[in-house]
Amino acid sequence: MKVLVTGGAGYIGSVLVRQLLHKGYQVKVIDSLKFGGEALYDVMLHPNFEFFQGDIRNIEDLENALTGVEAIAHLAAIVGDPACKKYSEEAEQTNWTGSVALFEMAEKLGLKRFVFASTCSNYGKMADPNSFVDETSELKPVSLYAELKVKFEQYLLSDRKDTHICSTALRFSTVYGYSPRIRFDLTVNEFTRNAAVHGEQEIWGAQFWRPYCHVEDLARSIILVLESPEEKVRANVFNVGTTEENYSKGMIINEVCKVVPNVKVNFVEMNEDPRDYRVNFDKIKNELGYTITKKVPDGVKEIYTLIKAGIVKDSFASKYRNI
Numbered sequence: 001m002k003v004l005v006t007g008g009a010g011y012i013g014s015v016l017v018r019q020l021l022h023k024g025y026q027v028k029v030i031d032s033l034k035f036g037g038e039a040l041y042d043v044m045l046h047p048n049f050e051f052f053q054g055d056i057r058n059i060e061d062l063e064n065a066l067t068g069v070e071a072i073a074h075l076a077a078i079v080g081d082p083a084c085k086k087y088s089e090e091a092e093q094t095n096w097t098g099s100v101a102l103f104e105m106a107e108k109l110g111l112k113r114f115v116f117a118s119t120c121s122n123y124g125k126m127a128d129p130n131s132f133v134d135e136t137s138e139l140k141p142v143s144l145y146a147e148l149k150v151k152f153e154q155y156l157l158s159d160r161k162d163t164h165i166c167s168t169a170l171r172f173s174t175v176y177g178y179s180p181r182i183r184f185d186l187t188v189n190e191f192t193r194n195a196a197v198h199g200e201q202e203i204w205g206a207q208f209w210r211p212y213c214h215v216e217d218l219a220r221s222i223i224l225v226l227e228s229p230e231e232k233v234r235a236n237v238f239n240v241g242t243t244e245e246n247y248s249k250g251m252i253i254n255e256v257c258k259v260v261p262n263v264k265v266n267f268v269e270m271n272e273d274p275r276d277y278r279v280n281f282d283k284i285k286n287e288l289g290y291t292i293t294k295k296v297p298d299g300v301k302e303i304y305t306l307i308k309a310g311i312v313k314d315s316f317a318s319k320y321r322n323i
Contacts, residue, residue, distance in 0.1 A: 002026035003226065004069040006056055006102065007076035012117065012172075014039035014180040016073060016219035021046055023223065030054050030065035031076070035319060039181035056098035062105050071113035072106055073222045074099065080185075081121070083322045084145035095148035100155065107163055114167040115225050118153050120211055120239060121146040122171060123277040132246075132280040135171075135237050142275060153237065161235035168225045168233040173213035173241035173279065177299040178306060185321035188212060188296055191253055192303040193315050195260040205270035206250030211279040213241040214294035221290060228288055238284040242292045246278040252296065259300045 003020055007013040008029030020027045021043060028050045029040065043049050054061030056076050066072075076098070078084050078091040099116075106114055123133045124140030141147040153169045160167065176188035184193045187210070194201045221240045225233050247255075250267075257263045284290040306312060312320070 001071055001226070002028060002069045003071045003073055004028045004030065004065055005073045005075065006030050006065075007074075008051075009033060009037050009039045009181060010035070010075060010079075011179045011181050011183050012175060012215055012218055013073075013075045015215050016075070016222055017043060017049070018180075019216075019219050019223060021048055024048075026050075028052065028065065028069055030056065030061065035181060035322075039179070056102050057093050059101060059105075062102055066105055066109055066111070070111060071115070071226055072102070072111060073115050073117070073226070074102060075117045077117070079145070080322050081143040081145045084143065084148070086323055088144055091144055091148060095145075096151055099152050103156065103160065103165075103167075107160075107165055111165055113226055114156070114165050115222050116152065116156055116167065116169045117222070118149045118169045118171045118237070119146060120171045120173055120241075120277065120279050121275060122150050122153070123279065125276045126209075126278065129276070132243065132278045134280040135239060135283055157235050157237060166230045166234045169237040170221055170225065171237065171239045172218050173211035173239075173245070175215050175218055176212055176296065176303075177214040177216065177294065178302045179215045182306070182312070183320055183322065184315050185323070187249070187252060188299050189303050191256050192260065192300050193307055195256050195263040196304050196307040197315065199262060200264035200266065201253055201256070202266045202268060203249050203253055204268045206253070206267055207248055208276045209246055209248050209278045210275070211239075211241045211246045211277075211281070212252075212296050213245060213292060214299055217241075217292045217294060220293075221284070224288055224290055232287055238288070238290075239279050239281050240284060240290070241279065241281045242285070243279070243281050245292070245295060247296060255297050256300050258297070259304050
Protein backbone atom coordinates (compact mmCIF):
# COMPACT_ATOMS: atom_id res chain seq x y z
CA MET A 1 0.00 0.00 0.00
CA LYS A 2 1.18 3.52 -0.80
CA VAL A 3 0.21 5.93 1.99
CA LEU A 4 0.08 9.71 1.81
CA VAL A 5 1.00 11.35 5.12
CA THR A 6 -0.18 14.95 5.24
CA GLY A 7 1.97 16.94 7.64
CA GLY A 8 4.65 14.28 7.39
CA ALA A 9 7.44 16.61 8.51
CA GLY A 10 5.63 17.37 11.77
CA TYR A 11 5.93 16.09 15.31
CA ILE A 12 3.78 12.97 14.88
CA GLY A 13 4.04 12.74 11.09
CA SER A 14 7.82 12.37 11.00
CA VAL A 15 7.60 9.45 13.42
CA LEU A 16 4.78 7.83 11.44
CA VAL A 17 6.77 8.11 8.20
CA ARG A 18 9.64 6.10 9.68
CA GLN A 19 7.33 3.46 11.12
CA LEU A 20 5.59 3.02 7.76
CA LEU A 21 8.88 2.73 5.87
CA HIS A 22 10.17 0.22 8.43
CA LYS A 23 7.10 -1.94 7.79
CA GLY A 24 7.63 -1.87 4.03
CA TYR A 25 4.99 0.67 3.00
CA GLN A 26 5.52 3.11 0.18
CA VAL A 27 5.22 6.58 1.70
CA LYS A 28 4.45 9.94 0.17
CA VAL A 29 4.47 13.14 2.21
CA ILE A 30 2.90 16.50 1.57
CA ASP A 31 4.01 19.24 3.93
CA SER A 32 4.24 23.01 3.63
CA LEU A 33 7.45 22.94 5.72
CA LYS A 34 6.10 25.65 7.98
CA PHE A 35 8.57 24.45 10.61
CA GLY A 36 11.30 23.32 8.24
CA GLY A 37 12.19 19.98 6.71
CA GLU A 38 15.03 18.81 8.95
CA ALA A 39 12.83 16.03 10.34
CA LEU A 40 12.92 14.29 6.94
CA TYR A 41 16.63 14.59 6.11
CA ASP A 42 17.49 10.96 6.74
CA VAL A 43 14.53 9.48 4.82
CA MET A 44 14.73 11.60 1.66
CA LEU A 45 16.85 9.02 -0.17
CA HIS A 46 14.84 5.99 0.96
CA PRO A 47 13.68 4.09 -2.16
CA ASN A 48 10.10 3.88 -0.86
CA PHE A 49 9.83 7.55 0.10
CA GLU A 50 8.56 10.48 -1.93
CA PHE A 51 8.23 14.08 -0.79
CA PHE A 52 6.06 16.83 -2.18
CA GLN A 53 6.22 20.34 -0.76
CA GLY A 54 2.74 21.77 -0.84
CA ASP A 55 -0.27 23.05 1.04
CA ILE A 56 -3.54 21.15 1.41
CA ARG A 57 -5.35 24.46 0.86
CA ASN A 58 -4.13 24.41 -2.75
CA ILE A 59 -6.10 22.16 -5.14
CA GLU A 60 -3.17 21.66 -7.53
CA ASP A 61 -0.98 20.59 -4.63
CA LEU A 62 -3.61 18.07 -3.56
CA GLU A 63 -3.81 16.61 -7.06
CA ASN A 64 -0.04 16.12 -7.19
CA ALA A 65 0.10 14.66 -3.68
CA LEU A 66 -2.74 12.18 -4.18
CA THR A 67 -1.49 10.74 -7.46
CA GLY A 68 -0.78 7.03 -7.06
CA VAL A 69 -1.70 6.64 -3.37
CA GLU A 70 -4.25 4.28 -1.83
CA ALA A 71 -4.63 5.63 1.70
CA ILE A 72 -4.26 8.88 3.62
CA ALA A 73 -3.04 9.54 7.15
CA HIS A 74 -4.27 13.09 7.61
CA LEU A 75 -2.21 14.99 10.18
CA ALA A 76 -1.70 18.34 8.43
CA ALA A 77 -3.24 21.08 10.58
CA ILE A 78 -2.66 24.18 12.61
CA VAL A 79 -2.16 22.29 15.87
CA GLY A 80 -3.08 23.36 19.38
CA ASP A 81 -5.33 25.91 21.06
CA PRO A 82 -2.80 28.81 21.12
CA ALA A 83 -1.78 28.41 17.46
CA CYS A 84 -5.38 28.21 16.24
CA LYS A 85 -6.30 31.25 18.30
CA LYS A 86 -3.40 33.28 16.91
CA TYR A 87 -3.76 32.07 13.32
CA SER A 88 -7.53 31.60 13.26
CA GLU A 89 -8.04 32.26 9.55
CA GLU A 90 -5.28 29.87 8.54
CA ALA A 91 -6.69 27.29 10.98
CA GLU A 92 -10.17 27.54 9.43
CA GLN A 93 -8.71 27.20 5.93
CA THR A 94 -6.42 24.28 6.80
CA ASN A 95 -8.22 22.30 9.49
CA TRP A 96 -11.64 22.57 7.83
CA THR A 97 -11.68 23.80 4.21
CA GLY A 98 -8.43 22.10 3.19
CA SER A 99 -9.38 18.89 4.97
CA VAL A 100 -12.74 18.72 3.17
CA ALA A 101 -11.02 19.36 -0.17
CA LEU A 102 -8.53 16.59 0.60
CA PHE A 103 -11.29 14.11 1.37
CA GLU A 104 -13.36 15.05 -1.66
CA MET A 105 -10.41 14.58 -3.98
CA ALA A 106 -9.52 11.27 -2.31
CA GLU A 107 -13.10 10.17 -2.91
CA LYS A 108 -12.96 11.26 -6.54
CA LEU A 109 -9.73 9.33 -7.10
CA GLY A 110 -11.03 6.15 -5.47
CA LEU A 111 -8.74 5.94 -2.45
CA LYS A 112 -9.45 3.14 0.01
CA ARG A 113 -8.62 4.45 3.48
CA PHE A 114 -8.68 7.81 5.29
CA VAL A 115 -7.38 8.09 8.85
CA PHE A 116 -7.94 11.43 10.56
CA ALA A 117 -5.86 12.67 13.49
CA SER A 118 -8.37 14.20 15.90
CA THR A 119 -7.98 15.03 19.60
CA CYS A 120 -9.29 14.22 23.07
CA SER A 121 -9.55 18.00 23.53
CA ASN A 122 -12.95 17.54 21.88
CA TYR A 123 -14.30 16.47 25.28
CA GLY A 124 -13.56 19.85 26.90
CA LYS A 125 -14.56 19.39 30.52
CA MET A 126 -15.96 16.34 32.31
CA ALA A 127 -19.50 16.71 33.63
CA ASP A 128 -18.59 14.40 36.51
CA PRO A 129 -15.03 15.02 37.82
CA ASN A 130 -14.98 11.51 39.32
CA SER A 131 -15.74 9.71 36.07
CA PHE A 132 -14.15 9.07 32.68
CA VAL A 133 -15.29 10.16 29.22
CA ASP A 134 -15.37 7.74 26.30
CA GLU A 135 -16.32 7.77 22.62
CA THR A 136 -20.03 7.99 23.48
CA SER A 137 -19.61 11.06 25.72
CA GLU A 138 -20.84 14.49 24.69
CA LEU A 139 -18.27 16.58 22.86
CA LYS A 140 -17.73 20.03 24.39
CA PRO A 141 -15.00 21.81 22.42
CA VAL A 142 -13.83 24.98 24.17
CA SER A 143 -11.32 26.21 21.58
CA LEU A 144 -11.22 26.82 17.82
CA TYR A 145 -8.76 23.94 17.52
CA ALA A 146 -11.20 21.45 19.06
CA GLU A 147 -14.22 22.99 17.31
CA LEU A 148 -12.64 22.39 13.91
CA LYS A 149 -11.63 18.84 14.85
CA VAL A 150 -15.21 18.08 15.95
CA LYS A 151 -16.61 19.65 12.79
CA PHE A 152 -14.44 17.55 10.48
CA GLU A 153 -15.05 14.40 12.53
CA GLN A 154 -18.80 14.86 12.06
CA TYR A 155 -18.35 15.51 8.34
CA LEU A 156 -16.21 12.40 7.96
CA LEU A 157 -18.16 9.94 10.11
CA SER A 158 -21.74 11.19 9.64
CA ASP A 159 -22.12 13.25 6.47
CA ARG A 160 -19.82 11.02 4.39
CA LYS A 161 -20.14 7.70 6.20
CA ASP A 162 -21.75 5.97 3.20
CA THR A 163 -18.92 6.78 0.77
CA HIS A 164 -16.68 4.01 -0.58
CA ILE A 165 -13.74 5.30 1.48
CA CYS A 166 -13.18 3.58 4.82
CA SER A 167 -12.76 6.54 7.18
CA THR A 168 -11.66 6.52 10.81
CA ALA A 169 -11.12 9.31 13.36
CA LEU A 170 -8.53 8.90 16.10
CA ARG A 171 -8.85 11.14 19.16
CA PHE A 172 -5.27 11.48 20.29
CA SER A 173 -4.21 11.93 23.91
CA THR A 174 -1.83 14.78 24.72
CA VAL A 175 1.41 13.79 23.03
CA TYR A 176 4.96 13.76 24.40
CA GLY A 177 8.35 12.18 23.78
CA TYR A 178 11.17 12.34 21.28
CA SER A 179 10.48 13.04 17.61
CA PRO A 180 12.74 14.14 14.74
CA ARG A 181 10.65 17.35 14.77
CA ILE A 182 10.99 17.84 18.50
CA ARG A 183 8.62 20.21 20.31
CA PHE A 184 9.09 21.69 23.77
CA ASP A 185 5.65 23.35 24.03
CA LEU A 186 3.91 20.12 25.10
CA THR A 187 3.24 19.55 28.80
CA VAL A 188 5.58 16.62 29.53
CA ASN A 189 8.34 17.91 27.25
CA GLU A 190 7.99 21.49 28.50
CA PHE A 191 7.97 20.63 32.20
CA THR A 192 11.03 18.39 31.75
CA ARG A 193 12.90 20.98 29.69
CA ASN A 194 12.18 23.78 32.18
CA ALA A 195 13.20 21.61 35.13
CA ALA A 196 16.43 20.56 33.40
CA VAL A 197 17.41 24.02 32.15
CA HIS A 198 16.12 26.35 34.88
CA GLY A 199 15.66 23.99 37.81
CA GLU A 200 12.10 25.10 38.42
CA GLN A 201 8.56 24.88 37.07
CA GLU A 202 5.38 26.82 37.79
CA ILE A 203 2.20 24.74 37.88
CA TRP A 204 -1.16 26.41 37.33
CA GLY A 205 -4.08 24.23 38.43
CA ALA A 206 -2.23 21.10 39.52
CA GLN A 207 -5.50 19.16 39.90
CA PHE A 208 -6.68 19.25 36.27
CA TRP A 209 -6.58 16.06 34.20
CA ARG A 210 -5.45 15.02 30.72
CA PRO A 211 -4.59 11.67 29.14
CA TYR A 212 -1.06 11.32 27.75
CA CYS A 213 0.44 9.09 25.05
CA HIS A 214 3.93 8.81 23.58
CA VAL A 215 4.36 10.05 20.00
CA GLU A 216 5.54 6.61 18.85
CA ASP A 217 2.38 4.97 20.19
CA LEU A 218 0.10 7.56 18.58
CA ALA A 219 1.81 6.93 15.24
CA ARG A 220 1.43 3.17 15.73
CA SER A 221 -2.33 3.58 16.16
CA ILE A 222 -2.61 4.97 12.63
CA ILE A 223 -0.87 1.94 11.16
CA LEU A 224 -3.06 -0.33 13.28
CA VAL A 225 -6.18 1.25 11.77
CA LEU A 226 -4.78 0.97 8.24
CA GLU A 227 -4.20 -2.74 8.84
CA SER A 228 -7.48 -3.48 10.67
CA PRO A 229 -10.46 -5.12 8.94
CA GLU A 230 -12.70 -2.52 7.33
CA GLU A 231 -15.76 -3.62 9.27
CA LYS A 232 -14.03 -2.71 12.54
CA VAL A 233 -12.90 0.80 11.61
CA ARG A 234 -15.25 2.14 8.91
CA ALA A 235 -17.02 5.35 10.01
CA ASN A 236 -15.67 4.73 13.49
CA VAL A 237 -13.90 6.76 16.16
CA PHE A 238 -11.37 5.66 18.77
CA ASN A 239 -9.70 7.39 21.68
CA VAL A 240 -5.96 6.66 21.47
CA GLY A 241 -4.02 6.01 24.65
CA THR A 242 -4.51 3.87 27.73
CA THR A 243 -6.74 4.54 30.72
CA GLU A 244 -3.85 4.18 33.18
CA GLU A 245 -2.03 7.13 31.60
CA ASN A 246 -4.43 9.86 32.75
CA TYR A 247 -2.44 12.38 34.78
CA SER A 248 -3.10 15.63 36.57
CA LYS A 249 -0.52 18.39 36.10
CA GLY A 250 0.63 17.76 39.67
CA MET A 251 1.24 14.11 38.86
CA ILE A 252 3.25 15.06 35.76
CA ILE A 253 5.60 17.33 37.68
CA ASN A 254 6.03 14.60 40.30
CA GLU A 255 7.26 12.25 37.56
CA VAL A 256 9.63 14.95 36.32
CA CYS A 257 11.04 15.42 39.82
CA LYS A 258 11.82 11.71 40.03
CA VAL A 259 14.17 12.10 37.07
CA VAL A 260 15.46 15.67 37.25
CA PRO A 261 17.24 16.47 40.53
CA ASN A 262 16.61 19.48 42.75
CA VAL A 263 13.60 20.96 40.96
CA LYS A 264 11.80 23.88 42.60
CA VAL A 265 8.05 23.59 41.96
CA ASN A 266 5.83 26.64 42.37
CA PHE A 267 2.15 25.75 42.61
CA VAL A 268 -0.34 28.46 41.63
CA GLU A 269 -3.94 27.92 42.76
CA MET A 270 -6.36 27.82 39.88
CA ASN A 271 -9.93 26.63 40.41
CA GLU A 272 -11.22 26.83 36.84
CA ASP A 273 -9.85 25.27 33.67
CA PRO A 274 -12.00 24.95 30.53
CA ARG A 275 -10.31 21.62 29.75
CA ASP A 276 -10.37 18.90 32.37
CA TYR A 277 -10.97 15.33 31.28
CA ARG A 278 -10.01 11.79 32.14
CA VAL A 279 -10.46 9.43 29.22
CA ASN A 280 -11.33 5.76 28.95
CA PHE A 281 -9.51 3.82 26.22
CA ASP A 282 -11.16 0.40 26.48
CA LYS A 283 -12.66 0.60 22.98
CA ILE A 284 -9.42 0.67 21.00
CA LYS A 285 -7.90 -1.95 23.29
CA ASN A 286 -10.84 -4.36 23.12
CA GLU A 287 -11.83 -3.88 19.48
CA LEU A 288 -8.43 -3.43 17.81
CA GLY A 289 -6.03 -4.96 20.36
CA TYR A 290 -4.16 -1.68 20.85
CA THR A 291 -1.58 -1.39 23.62
CA ILE A 292 1.06 1.22 24.37
CA THR A 293 4.81 0.64 24.55
CA LYS A 294 5.91 3.70 26.56
CA LYS A 295 4.64 5.66 29.54
CA VAL A 296 5.10 9.22 30.80
CA PRO A 297 8.23 8.41 32.88
CA ASP A 298 9.86 7.07 29.70
CA GLY A 299 9.12 10.33 27.91
CA VAL A 300 10.53 12.38 30.78
CA LYS A 301 13.78 10.39 30.63
CA GLU A 302 14.01 10.86 26.84
CA ILE A 303 13.63 14.63 27.02
CA TYR A 304 15.95 14.96 30.01
CA THR A 305 18.62 12.94 28.22
CA LEU A 306 18.25 15.10 25.11
CA ILE A 307 18.58 18.35 27.05
CA LYS A 308 21.47 17.23 29.27
CA ALA A 309 23.43 15.94 26.28
CA GLY A 310 23.53 19.44 24.84
CA ILE A 311 22.40 18.27 21.40
CA VAL A 312 19.71 20.97 21.38
CA LYS A 313 21.54 24.25 21.83
CA ASP A 314 18.52 26.48 22.45
CA SER A 315 15.45 24.49 23.45
CA PHE A 316 13.48 27.74 23.81
CA ALA A 317 13.92 28.65 20.12
CA SER A 318 10.73 29.28 18.13
CA LYS A 319 11.31 26.29 15.83
CA TYR A 320 10.69 23.96 18.78
CA ARG A 321 7.15 25.21 19.39
CA ASN A 322 4.00 25.79 17.33
CA ILE A 323 3.60 29.42 18.29
